[in-house]
Amino acid sequence: MMLRMRIHHDFTGSGWVAIFSGTETLIGRTWEVDGWDPATGTALVVDPEMGARRPISDYPDFSHLEKANQVVTALPGGGWHGCERAHMPDDPDSPIEPVLAWLVTSTGRLVPVTMDADGGIGSDFDMNRFCPPSRHSGR
Incomplete structure (x- = not known):
């Protein structure tokens, strides 16, 4: 028997999520903030396409940060x-x-x-x- 695990999406390791409004080719999305750039203090998210952490300022559709559980x-x-x-x-x-x-x-x-x-x-x-x-x- 396989158990399914659902943990509410508002739980994040950092306590923050980044909200993106979307572009002509991307829908709006919410990504967990994975950390903070030590030099600039900018929030970092994991880009699934690149497989790397990127600053939120790299995204033209970044809207804002929200506090999460x-x-x-x-x-x-x-x-x-x-x-x-x-x-x-x-x-x-x-x-x-x-x-x-x-x-x-x-x-x-x-x-x-x-x-x-x-x-x-x-x-x-x-x-x-x-x-x-x-x-x-x-x-």
Whole structure:
């Protein structure tokens, strides 16, 4: 059985993403900032076509930088379970999923990494109800 891993695209190693508006031949895109040029302080991105790091100033369609989530550590799930709580009486809660790990971001936010019924694994920014290990069997 192969597990699929989905980690939210807003997590970057540097904590920054570069936004490009696009050109006549390229669509707009977002690339992770891979580092900073030590001489100029310019953000660097990995150019997949060249297979090398390039400064964002090399791109005529560079628009701006945006702050992103940066994972600083991960903690074990500890047997917790979570779901997205419904907010309407006739709208059921989402299925309960086991929390495999907790990602801790540079802002101190805890983001659960869960596994769905199909074996898909990923971070979940929408979960808002959590049950400790001894209470996950009931809501």
